Each structure stands twice: as structure tokens, then as C-alpha cells.
Amino acid sequence: MCRNQRPCVISPSHGPDDNAFALSWAAVTDAAERVDGYAPLNEQATLDLAAGRRAPFLLRDGDAAVGALVLGSGELDLVVHPGFRRHGHATAALTELFGDPAYAVDAPDGLTAWAHGDHPAARALAGRFGFDAVRRLLQLELALDASSAPPASATPEGASAREKDDAIVIAAFDPDTDADAWVTLNARTFATHPEQGGITAADLADRMNEAWFDAGDFLVARVGDALVGYNWLKIEPGAAEGEIYVVGVSLEWSGHGLGRRLMTAGLERLRRRGATSATLYVEGDNVPAVRLYRSLGFTDRSVDVQYRRRTR
Incomplete structure (x- = not known):
């Protein structure tokens, strides 16, 4: 399999149930996260690995x-251990998978890959192997101190509150x-979103089984018996940082201020839970959402870029 290139990609048959494989995997990913x-x-990649929908190498x-x-499901994720970067390992691995980029590239058309952090090296590597940037995902953050708190009358108290107006x-x-x-x-609200709009009942059940899930952190807006919006929050056990996991408003209620009210309620919930900061992800071209979040005080933290391999 190795075309005179190092490193070789190790078969998943040696994989995640092998203790040595798991320790090596953790050593790479933990070091990358620390640095x-x-x-x-x-x-999503983590959940796909746990469910066997994608393969680890x-x-x-x-x-x-x-x-x-x-690798799998038309997606690729690649990380190099910080101690071994700038030695050609990513190039060697992609050449092993796809063939020499100077010749016929045998990777499937339409394969997508995320670059977390938008590094110049990732941009150069993507271009060399025929990938174009197609999405920019912004991560924003907000410090949750008293000065950023909304008026008490703007947020629900307890598990439920009826708006007066x-x-x-x-x-x-x-x-x-x-x-x-x-x-x-969620499927209607995110009908054009490649990941969020495809969440199934099974996907929801997977997330509700995660250690961080708390139904009290999942705020929903109702008119009568109908759900018209939601703000799902995520706080990892023991973490001081909370995440606005996903916010959605039905098309019928879009533009009526419901998104702002759900955000306000969610931020107050995070404060009551002891979170000292909030983060969220938003598509860079979602102008109304970005405008809302910035008006609430969110600022830039990082940028992720998704690449797609161009059709030959």
C-alpha cells in the first residue's frame, strides 16, 4: 500500500478496540488539543467514530x-501530532490515499475535509490535492459577567415563563x-444546512445519552402545543464554559425577535449554571445570525474552513 512514502496509513482492522491503538490515538489528539x-x-466526527459510521486510521x-x-461518509479529517509537524507527514498520508498530486488523483470527487483554525499550511495542502474552500464556520465567544447580563425582566425565571406581550x-x-x-x-429550520438539517431521531437520542446533556439546558419556545423555536445549550461536566449548541426559529416566527429572546434566555441560563463564558458556532455567510450574536457582545475566537475536492 505504501507508495515509497512515509508514513503508511494503518488499517482500521488494527483499530479502536485495540488498546495500543487507542492509546496512540489519544496521544495524538490530546497533544493537538493542548497545543x-x-x-x-x-x-460529529467523534459521534460517527463511536457509532462505527466512519473509520479511524x-x-x-x-x-x-x-x-x-x-475517513468515511464522504468526509476526511486529518491531524498531525504537534511534535511531528512540518516534516511532510500530512502530504505523505494524502499521497498514500489519493495518489501523487502531480499525476492522476484517484480520490473521490466531492470529498470534504475540515481545517480547524484556517492555517496557511492547511490551505496549501488542500490546494495541492484539489480541494477548494466552500464554507467558513466562525466560533464566537462572550464573557458572562454581570455587566453583560440582560435585564431580569427579559429572561424566563425557573423552568418556564409566559411572555406578557x-x-x-x-x-x-x-x-x-x-x-x-x-x-x-429542526429539519425545516435547517433544511439547507448540510449537517444540522440532517439530524434524525437516532442522532438526537445519541446526544441525549451524552454526559453533558441536561433537559433543563434545552430551551424550547411554544405557541400552544406547537414548537416554534429552541436554544439548546451545552455545558461539559465540570467546565466553566458553556456553548450555545444550536438555536433555531421556525420560518413563521423568523424576524419577530424570537431568536434574540431565546438567546437572552439561554445566556441567563448559562449564568445561573455557573458558566463564566459562552461560545457558539455560526456559518460565516449567515448575516442575520452573525449580526444578532455580535449585537449581544460576541466576538471572534477562531475560524474553521471546510474544503471540498473539486470535480475533475
Whole structure:
């Protein structure tokens, strides 16, 4: 399999159930997170690995694990251990998978790959192997101090509160009664979004089984029995940072200020839970959402770029 290139990609048959493989994998990904300041794999890649939907590979140079690669479902993720960067390992691994970029490239058309942090080296590597940037995902952050808190009257108190000026009720998500309605609303709200709009009932169940899930952190807006919006929050156990995991408003209520009210309620919930900062991800071309978040005080933290291999 090695075309006189190092490292070779190790078969997943040696893979994640092998203790030595798991230790080497953790050594690569943990080191990358410590040095870079963010996880080298996003949540969806992690969930796909756990469910067996995508395959993990290790990159080795001799006996040393120098990188990790995730492949499957039309997606590629690649990270090189910080101690082995700038030695051509990523180029060697992609050449092993795709062929020499100077000749016919046998990678599948349309393959996508995320570059977390938008590094110049990632841009150069993507261009060399026929990938174009197609999405920019912004990570924004906000310090949750008293000076940034909204007026108390603007946020719900307790699990549920009825707004005085209309029929909207903001309440905690009920897994027994709201799951199907939420999947339907989320699919409609994010119909054009390549990841969020495709979340199924099984995907929702996977997330509710995560250690961080708390139904009280999942705020939903109702008019009568109908769900019209939501703000799902995420706080990892023991973390001081909270995430605005996903915010959605039905098309019928878009432009009526419901998104701002859900954000305000979510930020207050994070404060009450002891979070000292909030983060969120938003598509760079989603102008209304970016404008809303910046008006609430969010500032830039990092940029992720998704690349897609161009059609030959």
C-alpha cells in the first residue's frame, strides 16, 4: 500500500478496540488539543467514530504514531501530532490515499475535509490535492459577567415563563413529548444546512445519552402545543464554559425577535449554571445570525474552513 512514502496509513482492522491503538490515538489528539487550543475533531466526527459510521486510521513513521485520520461518509479529517509537524507527514498520508498530486488523483470527487483554525499550511495542502474552500464556520465567544447580563425582566425565571406581550412560552425540553416535534422543526429550520438539517431521531437520542446533556439546558419556545423555536445549550461536566449548541426559529416566527429572546434566555441560563463564558458556532455567510450574536457582545475566537475536492 505504501507508495515509497512515509508514513503508511494503518488499517482500521488494527483499530479502536485495540488498546495500543487507542492509546496512540489519544496521544495524538490530546497533544493537538493542548497545543492548538481546540479539539482536532468536531463533535460529529467523534459521534460517527463511536457509532462505527466512519473509520479511524493512525499515521506512523516507524514505530511512532505521528497523526490520526478519520475517513468515511464522504468526509476526511486529518491531524498531525504537534511534535511531528512540518516534516511532510500530512502530504505523505494524502499521497498514500489519493495518489501523487502531480499525476492522476484517484480520490473521490466531492470529498470534504475540515481545517480547524484556517492555517496557511492547511490551505496549501488542500490546494495541492484539489480541494477548494466552500464554507467558513466562525466560533464566537462572550464573557458572562454581570455587566453583560440582560435585564431580569427579559429572561424566563425557573423552568418556564409566559411572555406578557404574546402567547409564547419558553420552557425546558421534555424528552418524552418534544423529541419528534423538535426533529421535525429542526429539519425545516435547517433544511439547507448540510449537517444540522440532517439530524434524525437516532442522532438526537445519541446526544441525549451524552454526559453533558441536561433537559433543563434545552430551551424550547411554544405557541400552544406547537414548537416554534429552541436554544439548546451545552455545558461539559465540570467546565466553566458553556456553548450555545444550536438555536433555531421556525420560518413563521423568523424576524419577530424570537431568536434574540431565546438567546437572552439561554445566556441567563448559562449564568445561573455557573458558566463564566459562552461560545457558539455560526456559518460565516449567515448575516442575520452573525449580526444578532455580535449585537449581544460576541466576538471572534477562531475560524474553521471546510474544503471540498473539486470535480475533475
